[in-house]
Amino acid sequence: MTSFKAYFKKEILESLRQSRYIIFLAGFGIWALVNPLGLKFLPQLIGDQLPQELLDQLIPDRAGAMQNYIxxxxxxxxMFVIFPLMGILSDEVGRQRLMLPASKGLSLSQMVLAKSFHYSGVIIDVVFIGFLxxxxxxxxxxxxxxxxxxxxLQSALLVAIYFIFIISLLLFVSSLVKKGIIAGLSVLVFNYLLPLISSIDKITKFSPYYLFQRASDINNVFDGTLLPSLLTTGFIIVVLNWLAIYRMKKIEVV
Known part of the structure; x- marks a missing residue:
């Protein structure tokens, strides 16, 4: 527990130093403002270039505007989450930051858990702020x-869980590679491919991406089809964190 507290405090200080909290808030908060403004005023800006029938179709209702934000x-x-965190573990190894904590008997498994809990908690906060x-x-x-x-709030909860999955995936991939940019790009590409993978009928409702699909249905977020995706995503999150811990324990600290 001492190791966990020490690493947790370290992540807070490092996030402040690297302005990660500001980056997260900028991504979710500013976009939450810009997106509806763009939807509202874009038809007025291009009004002379399109027929009225098409303009009417471009103006969404509130549900459509929120779906666009999601x-x-x-x-x-x-991207405001993946790239600031892309070196979440690879930087610890590549920049030889593990030698001092290891010499003091601090647990590397606690380091992984501290990073996971810290950034998961932060992302939950900023997701809810952005949605509100x-x-x-x-x-x-x-x-x-x-x-x-x-x-x-229901919609925000599902999106937050998806981002916890992404953070866990970043932890695992970052533990495998020496360069953070490789981890970041790999996770980003996987994120973009996931809707295609999830389109396979047999795995659709088990995929983490299904959380986003349900979150987009603002008026009917929670239904009977959601449980398989929640359970599967929770299981994957646990496994990815365990694999990241296992990998870090195998790294030779020099």
Whole structure:
């Protein structure tokens, strides 16, 4: 537990020093503002270039605006998480940061867990902040739309769980490679391929990506089809963290 607390504090200080918290908030928070504004005013900017019928189709309701934000979180905002954390373990090895803690008897497994718990907690916070900002501004710009704060919190929870999966995947991949950029790009490519993989009927409802699909259905987030994906994603998260711990224990500290 002493090792866990020491590493957890180290991650907080390092995140502050590298402005990671600001980067996370910028990704989720600023995009939560920009996305609905763009949807609201884009038809006015291009109004003279398109027929009225097509313009009417471009103007979404509140649910459509929030779905657009969720889509952008998956395709764009996720970069604000992956790239700041791409060297989450590879930097520890490549920059020879393990020798001092190991000499003091600190546990490398506790280091992995501290990183996992710290960044998972932070991402949960910023996901909910981003969704609440988007909920407020879509309400201002597009009206109530029958969407409740409870709907939004359910959607945010599923997206947060998906990001915990991504962080766990980053931990594992980063433990395998020496360069953080390789880990970051590998996880990003996998993220973009996951919808294609998940389109296979037999695995659709077991895939972590199914969490995003349910999150996009703002008015009906939780249904009877969600449990397999939740259980599978939770299991994968545990396994990836265990594999990262196993890998770090095998590394020769010099």
């Amino acid at each position: 889509s952008d979180v998956f395709s764009l905002v996720i 900002i988007n909920y407020y501004y879509t309400g201002v710009l597009f009206g109530d739309g029958g969407i409740t704060i409870f709907n939004v």
